[in-house]
Amino acid sequence: MDASILIVGDHEFLASLSALTPDLAAFTLEVAPNPHEATPLIQAQQPDLLIIQATQPGSLDLCQRVKTQSHLAWIYCVVVDDRQPPAPNELGDRPQDDAHLETSALMMGADAYVDLWRAELQNKSSEKSDQSLIGAHVQAGLRRVQNHRELIRTNDILSAIALSDPLTELNNRRAFEWELPRQIHNARLRGMPISLLMLDVDFFKSINDTYGHLVGDRALQLIASRLRHNLRFYDTPFRYGGEEFVIILSDTGNQEAEAIANRICRLISDQPFVIDDSLDLNITISAGTASLVVQDDARGISLLRRADQNLLRAKALGRNRVVGGQESDAPGESGLGNPDPSPAHES
Structure with missing residues (x-):
């Protein structure tokens, strides 16, 4: 031995x-x-x-x-x-x-x-x-x-295994709920900013309904891979659930978080996803960002809520766009294109 x-x-x-x-x-x-x-x-x-x-x-x-x-x-x-x-x-x-x-x-x-x-x-x-x-x-x-x-x-x-999403191989929601308070604590200890970026795949239900859940699963895998290979090494992506992803942006303020979110939206929309030899999918995402403020709780619940609300605004404004800013501010909005029309109740 x-x-x-x-x-x-x-x-x-x-x-x-x-x-x-x-x-x-x-x-x-x-x-x-x-x-x-x-x-x-x-x-x-x-x-x-x-x-x-x-x-x-x-x-x-x-x-x-x-x-x-x-x-x-x-x-x-x-x-x-x-x-x-x-x-x-x-x-x-x-x-x-x-x-x-x-x-x-x-x-x-x-x-x-x-x-x-x-x-x-x-x-x-x-x-x-x-x-x-x-x-x-x-x-x-x-x-x-x-x-x-x-x-x-x-x-x-x-x-x-318990902290990993088996489909995308990203960290899962449980891992996110453990990691976010830790990173908030470290950010406050060092006096550095921290932001959240929430992403949602536009009209994902249509992909499942049209091509089946196996194609939907493959699309999520490819999206996760593209995220993982195009983030900074100190940014941490998670599969939050379904077709939603969340990214902890360390040492990142609100304006920089919006810039990163816009870059990721273009990264997803500009190049089709090759599902197999006979199928390429054009996919877009909507994104919401939020940055830590003094009033936020240590667990990050209020920070996450603001990012989620901004994500909902991005979807309500037509999808394929980023909404950022704090709740107390007028959120910044940037459209990246006109998504194909789909029923309003789809994600």
Whole structure:
């Protein structure tokens, strides 16, 4: 397994550990001489496994600090008791000390406790070096870390699925409702503008009624692709629902948002969409923009409402156009053409 191990201990401890567990060399190893110097390494590199010399001052505190931080708690901690074996006349006291130290280590968050002296005795009595007790704990720890990684990867995939629109491969409405408050917070924190652009495909119902829903679905896919490849890298498009899309325009004021909306409208209308070898569709969109103001709520509900109202105005004014501006201002309007007549109740 490709894994990283941080050993926290002095030179003698490292030498004893290397002699007992030569297969440690197969992993990416880092060494810190004490818990104080180990702390920044753990934060920066987040090793898969810690092997900590128990007699180092602060060793158990280090283990506890790791386990109480959610972004580090998955790291597997092995505490190694490196005290010298007791003299023959002291053998009766050592087991009690062992039990106390092991209990303390486990209570402070250690995943495993190993007595180096007993590990040495076991290693000498074993005919196979791969039966090292410390090596077995390392393998057990790395298996647990691997399981954790796979679980995180699976959760990430499931989260991505939950936030993605399967048809267009854009982020979906749930993702938008999570992302908009975050971007509003960041914009206010930095004192930067932010705008919304809402788009609606004109007369989309006619496409479904005339050519069928499969053609309608393909049209949405092509529209989403054209949007995705013609936005700035920091603008975020979402499929809001049906034939509606919404785009978060970061660091963008109202006039610039209207300019972007007009460019996108022309981008959609100027070039037909090739559905298949026998069908090209001329498609237009209507758009409404709105920019964040001081009175807007943190979730962006009022901002979204203004963009939606401007979109409705664009559709009422004949479609294939952009309406922008704030509710308190006279909205800007720009027509981009005369769309083919269709029933007024269609989108």
